[in-house]
Amino acid sequence: MLFSKFLEYLLFEKNYAKHTIVAYKADLEAFSNFYIQEFESDVITKANYAQIRSWIVVLVEQKVSNRTINRKISSLKSYYKFLLKIGEITNNPLAKHKPLKVSKTIQIPFSESEIDNVLDDLRDAHDFESIRDRLIVELFYATGMRRIELVNLKVLDINISARQIKVLGKRNKERYVPLLDTVCQTLKLYLEVRSDIQVKENEPFLLLTKKGVKIYETLVYRIINSYFSKASAKVKKSPHILRHSFATHLLNEGANLNAVKELLGHSSLAATQVYTNNSVAQLTKVYQRSHPRNKR
Incomplete structure (x- = not known):
């Protein structure tokens, strides 16, 4: 076939x-x-x-x-x-097929305070898993990377001195994302405790389970869902919502749409524009609050 x-x-x-x-x-x-x-x-x-x-x-x-x-x-x-x-058929039977209608679901990002609350809860933790979990939350929120991209991060992808990280995105497309000082500090702490656990020989991946093997996607989802269930009443609490929060918060602060596109690893602006709805709402509030004609 x-x-x-x-x-x-x-x-x-x-x-x-x-x-x-x-x-x-x-x-x-x-x-x-x-x-x-x-x-x-x-x-x-x-x-x-x-x-x-x-x-x-x-x-x-x-x-x-x-x-x-x-x-x-x-x-x-x-x-x-x-x-x-390749010439095996002469026509595509689905050439004129139209996709079924899909209702658009509104992705509600976490608020800055919700994210701060989760990180505050993890701030004083000293055991391996808690430090790793804090790093996972910080990486998602500071870089906007996808869950599979986070899982596949390697130790060699991290450049703390240059404060940047190499991310392998869709179709093996590489991108470099800057790191905040706070993330670099957590990275240093994590690498210290990582060296204390029994890691599988020549394990290249950055994020590990407590057994010293590469972390997996379902565990990452459970980690995010668990911590944010305590801090947020929102229905969806997933790694993608953190990615959504990253993009929305940057746009709310005036970040250029093209820059956010590059940070997210999108191939087109259309994919990035789905994150602008919340930003438009924020801009509307600022506009109504600030425009001189609205104060009369």
């Missing part, structure tokens, strides 16, 4: 992350299994739009969210585009 060639194309030519490729593979296999069961054929290169549409109907009936369905169909569409590119 040419799955392997497509996945190799994503890995080696498109530089997609391995976890992204795993998601593509799962989506393709899910459709393939449906196609075999429903149409008694495993040649999905011959699938037409009506057949794919029937899969969408089944997914809707199974109460799969529109967002997830759109992702699955996007994976399938990319696969057919690849097949078209």
Whole structure:
């Protein structure tokens, strides 16, 4: 079914992350299994739009969210585009497909005081896990990096003397992000306690579990959710909300949108503009409070 060639194309030519490729593979296999069961054929290169549409109907009936369905169909569409590119098919059955409507969810950032409260709670901690957790919170809020980017940080990516960190983003794109003095201080403390635990030989990754192995994404989520559940009543308390807070707070303070785009590792301004809604609200308050005509 040419799955392997497509996945190799994503890995080696498109530089997609391995976890992204795993998601593509799962989506393709899910459709393939449906196609075999429903149409008694495993040649999905011959699938037409009506057949794919029937899969969408089944997914809707199974109460799969529109967002997830759109992702699955996007994976399938990319696969057919690849097949078209290498001459295996003559038309993409999903070429004119329109994604299902998805309701926009408002991402509410943490307030500065909520973040301060979490960091204050961790300020006097001296054990390995608490110092590590403080560093995780500080890195998210000071750099706006993604969770997978934080997990994959290596000790050699840190340059404390230059006060910067190298982040490996999507499609293996590197970017350098400046570090605050407070983060550098926490980094130094963390590296000291890191050297005291039993680290796996030649472990290159910066953030570890107490067993001395690379930290993992679900643990990072639990850490952020746990601390912010005590400090915030907001529904969503995740690493992404800290990334959102980073961008929103910078824009509120007048940071240039292009600069925030570079810090976040976005490929286009459109991706960064989703963080401007809260900034516009803040600017409106300042405008109404400050404009001389509004004081009359």
